[in-house]
Amino acid sequence: MNPAIRTNNLTFAYKDKPVLDGVSLSVESGEMVGILGPNGSGKTTLLKVFSAVLTGQGEVKLNGRSIKTYGKRELSRLFAVVPQENPIHFPYTVAEIVLMGRASYHSPLALEGKKDLEVARTSMELTDSLSFSDRYLHELSGGEKQRVIIARALAQEPQILLLDEPSAFLDLKHQVQIFELMRRLNREHDLTIVAALHDLNLAALFFPRLVMLRDGRIYRDGSPKEVLTEETIEEIYGIKVRVEPDASNERPQIFICSPL
Amino acid sequence: MILVNGCLFLLLILSALGCSLLGPVPLDFVRAFENIFSPDPSAEILFRTRLPRVLLGVAIGGGMAACGVVLQALLRNPLACPQMLGVSGGASLGGILGLIFFPHWLLPIAGGLLGEISWVPLTAFLGALLSMVLIYRFSLFHGRLHPYHLLLSGVIFNSFIAAVIMFLNSIVDFYQAQGLLFWLMGSLSTRAYLTVGFIWIYIVIGFLWLWTKGLSLNLITLGEEAAMQLGVETGALQRQIFVASSLMIGAMVSVSGMIGFVGLMIPHVMRLIVGSDHRLLLPASFLAGGIFLCWADTLARILLAPAELPVGIITAFFGGPFFLFLLYREGTKKLAL
Numbered sequence A: 001m002n003p004a005i006r007t008n009n010l011t012f013a014y015k016d017k018p019v020l021d022g023v024s025l026s027v028e029s030g031e032m033v034g035i036l037g038p039n040g041s042g043k044t045t046l047l048k049v050f051s052a053v054l055t056g057q058g059e060v061k062l063n064g065r066s067i068k069t070y071g072k073r074e075l076s077r078l079f080a081v082v083p084q085e086n087p088i089h090f091p092y093t094v095a096e097i098v099l100m101g102r103a104s105y106h107s108p109l110a111l112e113g114k115k116d117l118e119v120a121r122t123s124m125e126l127t128d129s130l131s132f133s134d135r136y137l138h139e140l141s142g143g144e145k146q147r148v149i150i151a152r153a154l155a156q157e158p159q160i161l162l163l164d165e166p167s168a169f170l171d172l173k174h175q176v177q178i179f180e181l182m183r184r185l186n187r188e189h190d191l192t193i194v195a196a197l198h199d200l201n202l203a204a205l206f207f208p209r210l211v212m213l214r215d216g217r218i219y220r221d222g223s224p225k226e227v228l229t230e231e232t233i234e235e236i237y238g239i240k241v242r243v244e245p246d247a248s249n250e251r252p253q254i255f256i257c258s259p260l
Numbered sequence B: 001m002i003l004v005n006g007c008l009f010l011l012l013i014l015s016a017l018g019c020s021l022l023g024p025v026p027l028d029f030v031r032a033f034e035n036i037f038s039p040d041p042s043a044e045i046l047f048r049t050r051l052p053r054v055l056l057g058v059a060i061g062g063g064m065a066a067c068g069v070v071l072q073a074l075l076r077n078p079l080a081c082p083q084m085l086g087v088s089g090g091a092s093l094g095g096i097l098g099l100i101f102f103p104h105w106l107l108p109i110a111g112g113l114l115g116e117i118s119w120v121p122l123t124a125f126l127g128a129l130l131s132m133v134l135i136y137r138f139s140l141f142h143g144r145l146h147p148y149h150l151l152l153s154g155v156i157f158n159s160f161i162a163a164v165i166m167f168l169n170s171i172v173d174f175y176q177a178q179g180l181l182f183w184l185m186g187s188l189s190t191r192a193y194l195t196v197g198f199i200w201i202y203i204v205i206g207f208l209w210l211w212t213k214g215l216s217l218n219l220i221t222l223g224e225e226a227a228m229q230l231g232v233e234t235g236a237l238q239r240q241i242f243v244a245s246s247l248m249i250g251a252m253v254s255v256s257g258m259i260g261f262v263g264l265m266i267p268h269v270m271r272l273i274v275g276s277d278h279r280l281l282l283p284a285s286f287l288a289g290g291i292f293l294c295w296a297d298t299l300a301r302i303l304l305a306p307a308e309l310p311v312g313i314i315t316a317f318f319g320g321p322f323f324l325f326l327l328y329r330e331g332t333k334k335l336a337l
Helices: A043-050 A072-078 A094-100 A114-126 A142-155 A172-188 A200-206 A230-237 B002-021 B029-034 B041-074 B087-101 B120-138 B147-171 B174-185 B193-211 B214-220 B224-229 B234-256 B262-274 B278-302 B311-333
Strands: A005-014 A017-027 A032-036 A057-062 A079-082 A160-164 A192-196 A209-214 A217-222 A241-244 A253-256 B106-108 B116-118
Touching: A005 A043, A017 A043, A017 A217, A032 A043, A032 A172, A032 A200, A043 A160, A043 A192, A072 A079, A079 A142, A079 B224, A094 A114, A094 A142, A094 B214, A114 A142, A114 A172, A142 A160, A142 A172, A160 A172, A172 A192, A172 A200, A200 A253, A209 A230, A217 A230, A230 A241, B002 B041, B002 B278, B029 B041, B041 B193, B041 B214, B041 B234, B041 B262, B041 B278, B087 B120, B087 B147, B087 B174, B087 B234, B120 B147, B120 B193, B120 B234, B147 B174, B193 B214, B193 B234, B193 B278, B214 B224, B214 B234, B214 B278, B224 B234, B262 B278, B262 B311, B278 B311
Parallel strands: A032 A192, A032 A209, A079 A160, A160 A192
Antiparallel strands: A005 A017, A005 A057, A209 A217, A241 A253, B106 B116
16 A cells, blocks of 8 residues: 655745655555654654645655645545645634635535534544534634644545644643544544644653654655654754663653753 | 624615505505506605616625625724725725726627627726725735724725826816716716616625635635645635625726725624624625615615715714724724734
């Protein structure tokens, strides 16, 4: 079977500033991959190239087919994206936002059908957002809003879910909730998940495979134990840390030493 | 939702009827109908003077409101409307250039059998399209639209266009200048049914075209990237909306000059009533815009009767304070960029 996503020597530059510089990455169907790296290392750009918002140089294949052969509608049934920021200026209710995920399934001239309503309902149930489906999005807290955006992504019934720092503005409890949700979707609903992440410790706890980017290149690719070492982190972030294994010895946790 | 649109439709019909009957000269409704095809002052006023004017008002009010809705969605800016962005200004300039340079160029319809229409709507359409593309380009930085840049570009573009128009106004002869000035103030003076019919055709085509984009408009309010990721070909959508709304704005400006604020106020009020789903918001705004302009024009006709005010003055009296109120509210809400 072809990998869900495969890139070969992918490069991308904004004007003349290179952001991705020869990324060759393969994500199998059903995998859960965390993309790490400092600010400006190309995490967001990589996700945008995957969802065809940006077009890079080099090959990107989805399920063995070049990304260029996909139309936007078809692509939106394969990929769903949870962006970093969701500025919404217009008063939409939660249900309306989630139903927008169904746009590429029904005719642009029709209202949503029964199937669309069902899928939207299931998506809201999965993300615990059904209870406030009638409220306006701008009235919600950050954590609730993020769950709604994830519900919208699930309503697209995608094969692959791309998330860009899904827990960036959330408190600890909601961060953990979002990570648990990602894991559940991956395990129970067979979603391939690729997420750009900032929090190394949470990434290590929940993601079996981590890819560390540096200056648009893949610096390390492997299990948390392989990627999150004291040397790698000092090399990449310039911070001295102590890495301690957890009970299973699979999920290292990081403690900051310098500049203390 | 269908109920809301149905009620609005009914209200529009009643308004059109009511406004046709209201005016400085009292009308005998029954007599007008009895003499519909024979010379009679009541019939003359009702069917040749007021009704075409009311029909024109409905088309223009509805068209302006619909254009306001789509521009606000496309630009993700609740303060956008054809006039504020300078698109009406661009259309006016195009129209004026048409009036000055090709006043006698007429496009024969069906080989001249159905009469002739002027080129002015076409030049106004080109003016609207060009200014829309320009303003859009100038407000786009690194692929992002900045709401305040957009308004500022619009304001500056408007003053520039106004200067060009004043310049043109001062080089043409006195009679032309008088005509231009009245046209610019925005008036719905009585037109022949043929003209009204053509304006309706432009507006209905433009409106239906935009209406088919209702779902995509919902998605584009989430931002361009989000819309793409939800399956919208955003580039094609933008181009189509630019062309369709320019078509409408060009047609409207070419007969009635700049009637402002309808495209700003009506979409806001309707959003409060029917919500932000453009598949329903668009027709509701069209109907409400028709109702509003219909009554505004009736006020313009009877306030200083027998003299007549340009309807643009009435809409500005309502719209100016409304715009300030919105700006204030957006300010306190801290417009998220």
